[in-house]
Amino acid sequence: MTWYRMLGRAVVMTTMILSTCVPTSVHAAPPTPAVLALRLRSPDAGTPPGPNGTVQFIGTATVLIHYQGFTILTDPNFLHKGEDVHLGYGITSERLTNPALGLEQLPPIDLVLLSHFHDDHFDKLAQEKLDKNIPIVTTKEAAEHLKRIGFKRTFGLSTWDRIDVEKGEARLRISAAPGRHGKAGMQLLLPPVMGAVLDFGPNLAAPSHRMYISGDTLIYDDLKAIPQRFPDVDLALLHLGGTRILGVFKVTMDGKDGVKLMQIVQPKKAIPIHFDDYDVFKSPLSDFAREVKDAGLERQVVFLAHGDTYTFTPSER
Numbered sequence: 001m002t003w004y005r006m007l008g009r010a011v012v013m014t015t016m017i018l019s020t021c022v023p024t025s026v027h028a029a030p031p032t033p034a035v036l037a038l039r040l041r042s043p044d045a046g047t048p049p050g051p052n053g054t055v056q057f058i059g060t061a062t063v064l065i066h067y068q069g070f071t072i073l074t075d076p077n078f079l080h081k082g083e084d085v086h087l088g089y090g091i092t093s094e095r096l097t098n099p100a101l102g103l104e105q106l107p108p109i110d111l112v113l114l115s116h117f118h119d120d121h122f123d124k125l126a127q128e129k130l131d132k133n134i135p136i137v138t139t140k141e142a143a144e145h146l147k148r149i150g151f152k153r154t155f156g157l158s159t160w161d162r163i164d165v166e167k168g169e170a171r172l173r174i175s176a177a178p179g180r181h182g183k184a185g186m187q188l189l190l191p192p193v194m195g196a197v198l199d200f201g202p203n204l205a206a207p208s209h210r211m212y213i214s215g216d217t218l219i220y221d222d223l224k225a226i227p228q229r230f231p232d233v234d235l236a237l238l239h240l241g242g243t244r245i246l247g248v249f250k251v252t253m254d255g256k257d258g259v260k261l262m263q264i265v266q267p268k269k270a271i272p273i274h275f276d277d278y279d280v281f282k283s284p285l286s287d288f289a290r291e292v293k294d295a296g297l298e299r300q301v302v303f304l305a306h307g308d309t310y311t312f313t314p315s316e317r
């Protein structure tokens, strides 16, 4: 074990012990969710977008979403096989796969949706090469961090905050959903995470497509509020991988958890992402596939290889 891994383990252990000694705070009334607004440049005149939407899986938690003229990039990670990411406290992880596209091959992006600031979700290439004027919707903490490294249009959300996005006639509402990267004792070590619900217009009260992206979360009680606030999810993107920090602490859902989250959120379809890309991902996609089969959910799951595209049609509501 290298010295920085030993240091990382010592820091993690110490923080685990300390964090279990922190008294629980008195519950205050939940704050009113904030509503932000973002107006994008109207689309150039030309062929209007078709009726269907697409999700292209690039790798890790990176997907490209095209719908109603919006192009959204999630958790940009474009490192290649053999390159390392730094996860804090001296902990590193090696990428085992290549992204299906390079950063330079991306189409023009309207906004980046970022679940949290970790190197395998916003890597050094994204930090260096993404246009600093690109809008980035993320947690408050990640928004501050991105500002410090030069990104000018960051939008930080707390749980249930939302941002209403306009592009010409098209409408998109992104609401921040709960997510927790690790068990309660790990909170101090890991960045805050947000899931996201994307409601596509034109009528946001009856969205033509409702997409939920889990972010790097474990299963915990707060997730049960998602289907109460956002029923009828058309498509869920599930961050799996069963990531283990220092080989011990689970910080993302494994195959079994992925099925549990499907049973909580009840999406019409689900696509697993964030698996098999890094050596800290310990639960292979085959775990999830087996659990899906055992739960009788095979018809609800779409498996995409890197580079594959899933096409969806507008929902009837």
Ligand SMILES: [Zn+2]
Binding pocket: 118, 120, 121, 216, 252, 274
């Ligand atoms: Zn991750």
